[in-house]
Amino acid sequence: MLPFEVLEHTADVGLKAHGHTLKEAFENAATGMFSLITDLENIKPSTSQEISVEAEDRESMLVEWLNELLYRFEVEYTVFKRFEIVEWDEEHHMRAVAYGEPLDLGRHQIKTQIKACTYHMLKIEHNEDWSAQVIFDV
Numbered sequence: 001m002l003p004f005e006v007l008e009h010t011a012d013v014g015l016k017a018h019g020h021t022l023k024e025a026f027e028n029a030a031t032g033m034f035s036l037i038t039d040l041e042n043i044k045p046s047t048s049q050e051i052s053v054e055a056e057d058r059e060s061m062l063v064e065w066l067n068e069l070l071y072r073f074e075v076e077y078t079v080f081k082r083f084e085i086v087e088w089d090e091e092h093h094m095r096a097v098a099y100g101e102p103l104d105l106g107r108h109q110i111k112t113q114i115k116a117c118t119y120h121m122l123k124i125e126h127n128e129d130w131s132a133q134v135i136f137d138v
Contacts, residue, residue, distance in 0.1 A: 004032030013112060014135040023085045025130040026065060030083040033066055038108045043081035045099035052095045059122050061094060062132055066117035069098060077103040114138055
């Protein structure tokens, strides 16, 4: 099972993240999103940031999680490579640690400029494993 796959979408870009647990699918969605932004191999996870998110339900939690990471990228100029959800109730609250480093345009070429994670075609599914599908506004 791949951690994520890129989905083709007219004028935007999508992602379907997979995991043995819902937590792992959320972590893989974040990894997938940053792989669309820049080459993960060029990110040295030398710093970490704690991120807390509150939401109404799982789907909103996923959108809030990814949009908070995008906010940190856009405002604090930080790129992330690894994510660890350390506390959550799978519905309304989560606390995670994101590992990355300050953006360095000499090493971190921007591949895709993502504006936001949207609710369009948003889907969380559980069969044997979990999947989380999102569409990004680019």
